[in-house]
Amino acid sequence: MAHYLVTGGCGFIGSHLADALLGDGHAVTILDDLSTGRLENKPARAELVVGDVADADAVRHAMDGVDGVFHLAAVASVQRSKELWAETHRTNVGGAVTVFEVARTIRDGASVPVIYASSAAVYGDNPNTPLGEDCVPQPRSAYGVDKLGCELHARVAWEIHNVPTVGFRFFNVYGPRQDPLSPYSGVISIFARRVARGEEVEIHGDGEQVRDFVYVGDVVRFLMASMRKRPQGAAVYNLCTGRPTSILMLLDVLQELCGKKARRLHRTARPGDIRVSIGDPAKARAAYGLTCRTGLLEGLGATVSWAVL
Numbered sequence: 001m002a003h004y005l006v007t008g009g010c011g012f013i014g015s016h017l018a019d020a021l022l023g024d025g026h027a028v029t030i031l032d033d034l035s036t037g038r039l040e041n042k043p044a045r046a047e048l049v050v051g052d053v054a055d056a057d058a059v060r061h062a063m064d065g066v067d068g069v070f071h072l073a074a075v076a077s078v079q080r081s082k083e084l085w086a087e088t089h090r091t092n093v094g095g096a097v098t099v100f101e102v103a104r105t106i107r108d109g110a111s112v113p114v115i116y117a118s119s120a121a122v123y124g125d126n127p128n129t130p131l132g133e134d135c136v137p138q139p140r141s142a143y144g145v146d147k148l149g150c151e152l153h154a155r156v157a158w159e160i161h162n163v164p165t166v167g168f169r170f171f172n173v174y175g176p177r178q179d180p181l182s183p184y185s186g187v188i189s190i191f192a193r194r195v196a197r198g199e200e201v202e203i204h205g206d207g208e209q210v211r212d213f214v215y216v217g218d219v220v221r222f223l224m225a226s227m228r229k230r231p232q233g234a235a236v237y238n239l240c241t242g243r244p245t246s247i248l249m250l251l252d253v254l255q256e257l258c259g260k261k262a263r264r265l266h267r268t269a270r271p272g273d274i275r276v277s278i279g280d281p282a283k284a285r286a287a288y289g290l291t292c293r294t295g296l297l298e299g300l301g302a303t304v305s306w307a308v309l
C-alpha cells in the first residue's frame with residue numbers, strides 16, 4: 001500500500017482517480033481549494049486538505065509522508081484563462097512549479113514522482129491530425145501556454161532537481177461528475193443533461209468540429225499505470241483514443257441513448273474554436289500496454305445515467 005496526494009481530487013477527474021486509488025488499497029490525501037471541486041465528490045476515506053496548490057505551505061502540509069503525487073488541480077478552462085489571465089496563470093503554472101519544488105525534498109530529503117495533467121490545448125489548431133507528441137506545440141490560449149509551461153518545468157524538475165515526472169496531454173475527457181451546469185464544462189456533460197431533460201442544445205458553427213473524446217475511467221487507468229511503473233525521467237504522452245467524433249455525431253448518439261430529440265439552436269462559431277483535434281495514442285499505448293477501450297456508446301451511457309439522477 002502506498003500513500004498518494006491528489007491535487008484537485010474533489011474535481012471531476014481527480015475524484016475518480018481518488019476512488020480508484022482507495023479501491024486498490026492505497027491511502028489518499030486530497031489538496032483542493034473547492035473552487036470548482038465539490039465536497040460531495042470526495043471519497044469518504046480520503047483525507048482532505050483545503051488549500052491553494054500555489055501556496056507552498058499548504059502543498060508541503062498535504063504532501064507530508066506521501067510516496068507520489070498526482071497533480072490535477074488547475075483552472076481547467078480555456079475560457080476562464082481568457083477572462084482571468086493572470087489568476088489562472090498563477091494557479092496553472094505557479095501550482096505546478098510549487099508541487100515540483102516541494103516534491104524535490106519531501107521524503108527525507110529525497111524526491112517523490114509527480115504525474116500531472118497537461119492538455120491537448122498545447123497543440124493549438126494544428127490540422128496535421130492525428131497529433132503525435134513530436135508535433136510542434138502551438139497553443140492558442142493562455143491555458144494551452146500554461147500547460148506547455150508545466151511540461152517545460154517538469155523537464156527542469158527532472159534534469160535539475162531529480163524529480164521524476166510524467167505529463168499526460170488529456171484530450172476531451174468526459175464522464176460522470178463533470179459539472180453540467182458550468183458554462184466552462186465540456187460539451188458532453190452539458191449536452192447529456194440537456195438531451196436527457198428534453199431541453200434545447202446550442203451548436204456553435206456547423207457542428208462538424210471534430211474531437212477526440214476520452215472516457216474518464218480510461219484516463220484513471222493510465223494515471224495509475226504510470227505511477228505503478230515508477231517513473232524515471234520527464235515523459236509526456238497523449239491521452240486520447242485516436243477516434244474522431246463530430247459534435248453532430250455526439251448529439252445523435254445522445255439522442256438515441258435518451259430516446260429523445262433535442263431542439264438545436266445554431267449559433268455563430270466561437271472565435272478561436274479549434275476545428276479538428278485528434279490525438280495519436282501510440283506512444284502511451286507502447287509505454288503502458290493500455291488503450292482507451294471505453295467506446296463512445298458505453299461512456300455516454302454511463303454519463304447519461306449519472307446526468308439524469
Ligand SMILES: NC(=O)c1ccc[n+]([C@@H]2O[C@H](COP(=O)([O-])OP(=O)(O)OC[C@H]3O[C@@H](n4cnc5c(N)ncnc54)[C@H](O)[C@@H]3O)[C@@H](O)[C@H]2O)c1
Pocket residue numbers: 007008009010011012013014031032033034035036037038051052053054071072073074075076077091095117118119120169170171172173174186
Ligand atoms: N476535463 C478535460 O477534458 C481536461 C482536458 C485537458 C486537461 N485537463 C486537466 O485535467 C485536470 C483536471 O481537470 P477536471 O476536468 O477534473 O477539472 P475540475 O475543475 O473538475 O478539477 C480541477 C480541481 O482543481 C481544484 N483547484 C482549482 N484551482 C485550485 C487551486 N488554486 N488550489 C487547489 N485546488 C484547485 C478545483 O477545485 C477542482 O477540484 C486539470 O489540470 C485540467 O486542466 C482536463
